[in-house]
Amino acid sequence: MRNRRKYQYTTNTEHLASQHQFLTEWSAEKFIAQAMDIHEDVAEYIAKVLEEKTYPEQAYKSCSGILSFSRRVGNERLIDACRCAQSFGQYGYRVIEEILNKRLDRLKLEDEAARIPNHKNIRGKDYYQ
Numbered sequence: 001m002r003n004r005r006k007y008q009y010t011t012n013t014e015h016l017a018s019q020h021q022f023l024t025e026w027s028a029e030k031f032i033a034q035a036m037d038i039h040e041d042v043a044e045y046i047a048k049v050l051e052e053k054t055y056p057e058q059a060y061k062s063c064s065g066i067l068s069f070s071r072r073v074g075n076e077r078l079i080d081a082c083r084c085a086q087s088f089g090q091y092g093y094r095v096i097e098e099i100l101n102k103r104l105d106r107l108k109l110e111d112e113a114a115r116i117p118n119h120k121n122i123r124g125k126d127y128y129q
Helices: 018-025 028-038 040-052 056-073 075-088 093-101
Strands: none
Touching: 028 040, 028 056, 028 075, 040 056, 040 075, 056 075, 056 093, 075 093
16 A cells, blocks of 8 residues: 655565564664663663664664674673773763773773872871861
8 A cells, every 4th residue: 555645654564575574673672671681781781872862763773783792792791891881971882892892891990989098198188278
C-alpha cells in the first residue's frame, strides 16, 4: 500500500535484506539490557551514550560497536574502559576505541585525592591569617 504522506519513510520489514532485518529489533532498552549482562557500569555508560543524542536511534550504531568490544577484548577491559571514559565525561564509540587501543583502561583511576601528610614543616591554612 502506498503512503501518501510527504517526507515519511514506509518500510515493510519483510522486504528488507536479511542482514538488515535485525536492525528493526534495536531499541534503547535492548542495548541497556545487553550492557547490564556485562556489568552495571557498562549499562550506565550505554545509557549516557543514548542520552547524549537528540534521538536515541542515532546512537544505536555506537552502542552496538561499544558492546562488540566485549567479544574482542573481554568484559573486564570494556568495563574499565567505560569507567575511564565516564571519568573524562566523554561518551561514544571512538572514545572507548581510543582508550582500548592506547591501553588506558589498564591504568587504575585514583579513587582518593592525594593527601598531604602531617609534618611539622607543613604550616596549613591556619598559619596564613
